[in-house]
Amino acid sequence: MQQNDITLGFKALQVHAGPRARAHLKTYGLRAQDVRVVPAAAGGPKGLVLLPLDRTIFGHWLSSARSVGQPPQGGAAAPTVHLLGASIGAWRMAAACANNPEQALATLAEDYITQTYPHDRGRMPTAAVVSQVFGQHLHERLTPLAAQILQHPRYRLHVVTSRGLRWLQKPGRAGMVTGWAGAAAANAAGRRHLQGWMERVVFSDPRQPLPFALDDYRSVQRSLTADNLCPAVLASCSIPFALLPVQDVPGGPAGTYWDGGITDYHLHLNYAAMGEGLVLYPHFISQVVPGWLDKGLKARHRSTACLDNLVLLSPKPDWVKKLPGGKLPDRGDFKAWGEDEAGRQRVWRGAYAQSQQLADEFAELVQSGQGFDAEPLR
Numbered sequence: 001m002q003q004n005d006i007t008l009g010f011k012a013l014q015v016h017a018g019p020r021a022r023a024h025l026k027t028y029g030l031r032a033q034d035v036r037v038v039p040a041a042a043g044g045p046k047g048l049v050l051l052p053l054d055r056t057i058f059g060h061w062l063s064s065a066r067s068v069g070q071p072p073q074g075g076a077a078a079p080t081v082h083l084l085g086a087s088i089g090a091w092r093m094a095a096a097c098a099n100n101p102e103q104a105l106a107t108l109a110e111d112y113i114t115q116t117y118p119h120d121r122g123r124m125p126t127a128a129v130v131s132q133v134f135g136q137h138l139h140e141r142l143t144p145l146a147a148q149i150l151q152h153p154r155y156r157l158h159v160v161t162s163r164g165l166r167w168l169q170k171p172g173r174a175g176m177v178t179g180w181a182g183a184a185a186a187n188a189a190g191r192r193h194l195q196g197w198m199e200r201v202v203f204s205d206p207r208q209p210l211p212f213a214l215d216d217y218r219s220v221q222r223s224l225t226a227d228n229l230c231p232a233v234l235a236s237c238s239i240p241f242a243l244l245p246v247q248d249v250p251g252g253p254a255g256t257y258w259d260g261g262i263t264d265y266h267l268h269l270n271y272a273a274m275g276e277g278l279v280l281y282p283h284f285i286s287q288v289v290p291g292w293l294d295k296g297l298k299a300r301h302r303s304t305a306c307l308d309n310l311v312l313l314s315p316k317p318d319w320v321k322k323l324p325g326g327k328l329p330d331r332g333d334f335k336a337w338g339e340d341e342a343g344r345q346r347v348w349r350g351a352y353a354q355s356q357q358l359a360d361e362f363a364e365l366v367q368s369g370q371g372f373d374a375e376p377l378r
Contacts, residue, residue, distance in 0.1 A: 162200060162259060324351055
């Protein structure tokens with residue numbers, strides 16, 4: 001019970017877990033050697049508060065993992081860890097695969113905070129401008145890291161994208177409006193109906209498949225390569241109306257690709273089908289919402305048996321209220337701050353700095369090496 005008291009005493013970090021994961025944590029605590037999958041959600045600027053936690057997890061903690069029962073020196077190699085991301089989560093997980101993940105993730109944070117796009121005064125930048133500037137920036141950052149990402153000795157990257165069907169097969173604002181209206185109506189009737197409008201396409205490290213099937217939704221898997229790494233991540237980040245979709249990602253089915261969060265906002269997948277190990281999920285809220293169009297459908301925010309082996313790390317709501325502006329950074333801040341880019345950047349930089357507390361409390365949790373009682377997933 002001592003470790004449980006420490007967990008409850010945290011000011012920033014909360015830990016929720018599925019039934020199987022809770023039993024494991026109570027007996028063994030949270031050990032790097034037990035982690036097999038790390039998902040990373042869409043959510044735009046909200047992901048900024050997770051980057052200090054990412055830097056601790058990938059820069060220090062996971063790198064210390066040994067196989068279960070392995071002695072301190074020698075023995076079997078540490079287990080493979082699958083990194084699965086949508087939208088900003090795909091960018092985060094790509095950075096985590098760099099040889100120096102702490103530096104790559106810190107660079108991502110600075111890039112995200114300082115992003116600006118040419119635009120007429122009093123107007124938001126066009127989708128074409130944002131896609132061009134952001135795409136060029138991704139290319140500059142990820143291309144030099146491609147070999148490191150695709151040849152990492154332990155990590156296997158999987159980038160989630162959404163390929164449009166019907167009216168969403170081709171670019172063009174008229175088709176987009178009609179298509180998104182149709183997709184929203186279909187999704188409201190049932191998530192399975194969204195499959196007629198959107199197909200999940202996952203670009204995966206070809207060395208090893210995901211340790212669970214993607215049979216919950218219409219899905220295609222293709223190899224992640226040096227040629228499609230940047231286009232796939234850009235596609236995964238292409239928020240409808242804010243950016244243009246990406247056409248014909250190399251190696252994938254021909255068509256129009258959108259933000260991976262459309263089909264998989266928080267990556268609520270069948271992790272429980274894994275044979276062994278835990279899913280470690282740094283997240284900005286304590287629920288795992290299936291798709292972007294499910295945000296307003298509260299009944300779909302509940303935990304399911306698919307998450308039985310998932311450990312979810314998220315900020316406490318009371319701590320979030322103490323961030324600059326009393327909330328997580330979000331895309332609405334671009335409009336709210338308007339031409340005052342320095343003001344927006346100051347608020348985002350403040351939230352990022354305060355988020356170091358999440359990383360510090362996580363380090364305290366895992367360094368004890370003791371079992372503890374996590375809260376049940378809701």
